[in-house]
Amino acid sequence: MNALPLFTPTNTARAEAAPYAGPVWRPVRLVLTATQKWLLPLGVLAFDVLFWQQGLGLNLAIYTLLAVLALLAGQPRAAWRSGYFRLVLLGALVSCGAVAWYGSATAALACTGSLLMLWGYANQPPLKQAALALLTGLGAAAQVVTGLPALLLRALPSRDTKAGRAGWYVRLLLVPVLILGVFHMLFVLANPRYSQLVGRAWQALGEWLGRFFELLSLGHLLFLVLGLMVTAAALLRVPLPGLAQWEARFGELVRRRRDGVASFSVPRPDFRRRDFRTADLRKEYLAALAVFGLVNLLLLAVNAIDISWIWIDFRPEPGFDLAQFVHEGTYVLIFSILLAMGIVLWFFRRNLNFYQPGLPVLRWGATVWVLQNAVLAVSVGVRNYHYISRMGLAYKRIGVCFFLLLTLFGLLTILLKIWQRRSAFALVRLNSVAAYLVLLALAVGNWEVWIVRYNLTVGFPQVDYGFLLDMPGRVLPALVKHRAILNRTKHITRDAGGFYSLYEEVSPAVAQRMLDERVRRWQQRYQAQASWQDWNYMDWRAHQQLPAADKAPSTH
Incomplete structure (x- = not known):
């Protein structure tokens, strides 16, 4: 097939x-x-x-x-x-x-x-x-x-004459x-x-x-x-x-069902009968129109604030908690977008797709809502961009970017459902293919090396060096190459341990010694444990580029 x-x-x-x-x-x-x-x-x-x-x-x-x-x-x-x-x-x-x-x-x-x-x-x-x-x-x-x-x-083998x-x-x-x-x-x-x-x-x-x-x-x-x-x-x-x-x-x-007119039903006032009377399709249409109209107005106000504050003139005040602003705001907004997608799927799941008197108005109302949710997704991306431009790259921040791409693709498929009467089955099929392609994109990316290069070359006043040193050994050549930047960095931090994941600040000299020790230990482990079975090109190239385990680098 x-x-x-x-x-x-x-x-x-x-x-x-x-x-x-x-x-x-x-x-x-x-x-x-x-x-x-x-x-x-x-x-x-x-x-x-x-x-x-x-x-x-x-x-x-x-x-x-x-x-x-x-x-x-x-x-x-x-x-x-x-x-x-x-x-x-x-x-x-x-x-x-x-x-x-x-x-x-x-x-x-x-x-x-x-x-x-x-x-x-x-x-x-x-x-x-x-x-x-x-x-x-x-x-x-x-x-x-x-x-x-x-x-x-x-x-x-069975017990036959040969065995005997x-x-x-x-x-x-x-x-x-x-x-x-x-x-x-x-x-x-x-x-x-x-x-x-x-x-x-x-x-x-x-x-x-x-x-x-x-x-x-x-x-x-x-x-x-x-x-x-x-x-x-x-x-x-x-x-x-x-x-x-x-x-x-x-x-x-979506196929039109002849057993009822609307997408949901209400019980008869006569509770002695077990059958149900189908609600009028016009009532469902009015309910959907009210939802799309009211939420569109609310979302318009939110998007206007985000565009004027986050997109155009974002100036955080002193003491502004940027991490909380990005993390909590991102999670809430993503949940809002997913909820909006679920509501559209609910109203357009059955016979409301065939209500000709009000279908054009309903489609345009839902389309405006989907487009406003796309603007909201872009606002989440701008929040993430502000965080990256001030704090550097990390795994979750890259993950948010790819998740937003999937969200925008999902909103596009919602438009297909609205205007082409696509079923939920078709939407799941399309989005599953997109999710698989995103997984392949994450698999072929050299993300750790790109994170190290970006965080050390942009000129951030604060660098979480402990996070960079905890990455796989293939990032060590990039760390050694850019080690001189540590002497120009104002704040170098590492994880202090403990339940609350506190951070402590270290001097450039301590950070240099941490790097030397990390290189020495990784080289020793690679020389002792590396084999052709678990060989990969990036680790092999890092081993070739780094100094020997008994010769810690000292160019700082």
Whole structure:
């Protein structure tokens, strides 16, 4: 099934499919093919070699590529016709490269989520919702994990005649082995040189067994079981049509319901009857018109204040708590925007979309409200900009920027719902794709290095140097490069610890020593623990650019 275009609605609403009466979860009997029987142990071995006692980096990229190749080797022809499958496949490859390049947690999250969604779309190509594809991938993996013990039991050799003959040969060799043991003990007592050689052999065997049993510790055995489950979930295919059939009930456009006129109903005054009388559609129209009209006036006043105060002439007074102004104000305004989107979805969810006498006025009122909420979102972005321009970049401030982009996109889809009668299903589909693209954008960004460069080169009077030093080791070359800026910074702070996250001010000399110590410790840890499994390019380049662990930098 071809994926629907992002912004072009179908000419007619999709007919509602019959409700899916079957269970979403149905146990299946797993069967291994001849190829899977030798791929499964190889996959477990690869999982153990790549991930045991290792961080995430090149190993996750390699395993992801192997899993994708195993999926594509199955020739999922129906999945190839889905645009969502192709998009997620591209996203898996991009996030795979981001893991090998940065080794960041965001890239690993994007890589893992892409794999699960890819398995979901391959399992059920008609799926459109990214969240349902993710749940389908998780459900299929859970089916494999729960059916794995029975599959392994069926793979054990049965008691046939061959096994009986093998037992007979073992019993036959038991007497010669006992005789060999008796002569071995006699030679040990009679020949000192033979006894010495035998002692060395037993010592070497004991050391090898010690290393072997140390390798097969309880933790390692559990890790091997985890590798078996992950590899089996990547190789085996189980049908899980429940979510896809449930999704098929929903259409792209709102359809007019003939069982009632309005979108809500009120009970009859006669409580002896159980049926309900549908409220007049005109009353709902008047209620929606009143909501849009009154809130538009209120939001107009708020936006006018924000534009004149925050956009044009923002001059905080002495002692003004900028952090509280941004944090609390941002959360409240974002909640206001989401609430406004929910109210629009509520009024335009059913037959009010077909009320021709007042539909143009209602649409324009809702459109003005959506546009004013977009202005409100921009005001939140301006607040965040003022905070960044005075305090510097941080993870949450970057996150707010991307969340506002998603919010503006969501408001755009609300306009599509108003003017094209899009359903809530269509809006969730579009916004889930946008959220996935934002996750990929976060995965491919070198955010920590950009934060360090911005915070140290703009010329802020105060720098939270402890926050910069707590970042991953790939930022250390940038910190060393810009270390001279510390001597020109008025206030250098670090986390003082404690429950209330207090900050203490340090001198430039102390900050320089903190940087030297951080570089020395990171270099020592990298030289001692780095391996090809958790290799990533940014850490390797940082190791090449930084001085050796026994030579702390002193150019300050």
